Structure formats: C-alpha cells, structure tokens
Amino acid sequence: MRIVVIGGTGLIGSQVVARLGEHGHDAVPASPSSGVDTLTGDGVKEVLDGADVLVDVSNSPSFADADVLHFFRTATANLVDAARSAGVGHYVALSVVGADRLPDSGYLRAKVAQEELITASGLKHTIVRATQFFEFAGAIADTATENGVVRLSGGGVQPIAAADVAAVVARTAASAPVDGVLEIGGPEAFGLDEWVRTVLAARSDPREVVTDPGARYFGTLLGRDSLRPGAGAELAPTDLDTWLAR
Template sequence: MRIVVIGGTGLIGSQVVKRLGEHGHDAVPASPNSGVNTLTGEGVEEVLKSADVLVDVSNSPSFADDDVMNFFTTATTNLTKAAAAAGVGHYVALSIVGTDELPESGYLRAKVAQEELIRESGLTYSIVRATQFFEFAGAIANSAEQDGVVRLPHGGVQPVAASDVAAVVGRTAATAPIGGVLEIGGPEEFTMDGWVRTVLAHRQDEREVVGDPRAKYFGTFLTGRQLVPNAGAQLQPTSLREWLDAGN
C-alpha cells in the first residue's frame, strides 16, 4: 500500500515511516521540508495522488490557544478535502486520551475539533488516542519550573513509549479502518508529579518536583484520572523503568 505520513519526519512519524517500510509498504514522509504544507495546502493534493492511506501525526508549531486551534482546523480541513478528492480509503489520525474531558485546555479543545472534522468528513477513518509519551517528561518539567522547583498537578497519567505509539499507528494504517477511536497507554499509572519526579531522579536532575493542586497542565487543572485511558484500552508493553534503563 502507498501510505502518506503527514508529520513523517517527527518523533512518531519517522518511526511510523520506518516500520511501514520494513513491512513492505510504500511509506511517504510528508512535511513542510518536503514541500507539503497542510496549513497553506501547498503540495497536499499532489502527495495524496494514488495514496491508499493517509496518516496524520503532525503537530502545531505553536501551542498558543488560537494558533493551535487554527492549525488543527485548517490543516485537517485541507487534508480531508484532498483525501476525499484523491479517493484515499483510510484516514488515520493520532490524538490524545482525555481530549473531551478537559475543555479548559486550548490544546485539547483543538484536538476535539480535529477529531470532529475527521468524523464529519465522510472518509473511512481510525483515530488513535494515546497518553503522554515518556519522551515528554523533561519538557513538561522545564515548562513547569519556577525558581528551581517543578510544580505539577497530582492527577493521574499513564504515559507510553513513543516507539509503542508508532507501532500501533503503523499497524492501524496497514489494516482495516476502525471507524472510531482506539485508546492506548503505557502499562502503569502514575501521578503527573510522580512520573516526572521518577524521570528526573533517574537522570540525576536535582530539581524538586512538587505536587501542587494549583498547577495547570496545558492550561487546565488536572485533579483526577482524565488523562488515564478508559477500560478496554490497549495497554502497551514498555514500562517506564525499561524505557529509562534503555538510556533515555
């Protein structure tokens, strides 16, 4: 199959392209660097010609509320229209567990809008909702640091290795459309502050991590298990300890 991967040079996309290629598919990485700009529409129609599957693992370059909403609504509108015109048989999008449970987050509101556009497009589709990636722990700590102290919510998370996410996205792209949502997460549940504290301690980062009920995550309070996948989710094999011990 010819599978076009939007965001195909990023953390997830590059691994999806590699895995699909290893299984004999014609995996085409598409990004602004390759002349495909989903915001302007440049190169989108051309790259989707004769494509069997479209995989969208792209992300907004800015996380400001208006910017991220504009990115996902504009890009998804351009992609769905071009995919329909090209006769693409399967639209696969990567989203986030908990998108519709945290409406105060501008980023998650934008992901909800993206999902709605895909559902309403008339295309056959699969939406893979993943939990936070292990790889994001350091960036989360940096964004939450104040005067040398990392203040994070105490709500639940069930982070997952990016390699496991890429494997699921690749398998989904190479099989029949789900016609709905597949949730995935890692094998273990943590609190947000506990997860990041574990990663920083492993890396001998001496910053103090404090669980703070006033701390926000992507603009919203996280007090419960909104970011933990629902029952029936596909839990992936790589544990946080295995991931850390692998040199991450």
C-alpha cells in the same frame, strides 16, 4: 499499500514510516521540509495522489490557544479535502487520551476540533488516542518550572513509549478502518508529579518537583483519571523502568 505520513519526519512519524517500510508498504514521509505544508495546503494534493491511506501525526509549531486551534482546523480541513479528492480509503490521526474531557485546555480543545472534522468528513477513519509519551516528561517539567522548582499536580497519567505509539499507528494504518476511536496507554499508572519526578531523578536533573493540586496542565486542572485511558484500551508493553534503562 501507498501510505502517506503527514509529520513523517518527526518523533512518531519517522518510526511509523520505518515500520511500514519494513512490512513492504510504500510509506511516504510528508512535512514542510519535503514541500508539503498542511497549513497552507502547498503540496498536499500532490502527495496524496494515489495514496491508499493517510496518516496524520503532525503537530502545531505553537501551543498558544489561538495558534493551535487555527493549525488543527486549517490543516485538517486541507487534508480532508485532498483525501476526498484522491479517494483515500483510510484516514488515521493521532490524538490524545482525555482530550474530550478537558475543555479548559486550549491544546486539547484543538485536538477535539481535529477529531470532529475527521469524523464529519465521511472518510473511513481511525482516531488513535494516546496518553503522554515518556519522551515528553522533560518538556512538561520545563513548562511547569518556576524559579528552579517544578510544580505539578498529582493528576493521573499512564504514559507510554513513543516507539509503542508508532507501532500501533503503523499497524492501524495497514489495517481496516474502525470508523471510531482506539485508545492506547502505558502499562502503569502514576501521578503526573510522580512520573516527572522519577524521570528527572533518573537523568540527574536537580530540580525539585513539588506537588501542587492547583497546578494546571496545559491550562487545565487534572483529576485522578483525566489523562488515563478507559476500560478496553490497548496497553503497551514498555514500562517506565525499561524505557529509562534504554
């Protein structure tokens, strides 16, 4: 199959392209560096010509509320229009577990807007909602650092390795659409503070992680299960210790 991967040069996309190629698919990485800009629409119709599957693992360059909403609404509308014209048979998009439960987060509101556009498009689709990636612990700490101290809540998370996310997205792209949502998460549950504290300690990062129930995560307060997958979710094999050891 010809499978176009939007965001195909990024952390997840590059691994998706590699996995699909290993299984004999014609996997095409598409990004602004290859002349495909979903925000302006440049190159989108051309790259989707003859595609069987569209995979969207792209992300907004800015997480400011207005910017991220504009990105996902505009980019997704452009992809939907081009996918319809090209007769794409399966639209696979990567989203976030808990996005629909946390409307105070501008980023997660934008992901819900993306999901709604795809669902309403009439295209056969699968939305893969993943939990936070192990690889993002450092960036989360950076956004929560004040005067050298990291302030995070103990809200529940179930982080996952990026390689495991890529494996599921690639497998989904090569499978029949479910016309719904597939949730995936890591095998272990943590508090957000506990997870980040563990990663920073393993990296010999001297910052103290202070538990602050009022600390917001991308604009929203977290509960015990806010970012954890529900019953029936697929749990990935890689645990935190194994990922850290790599």
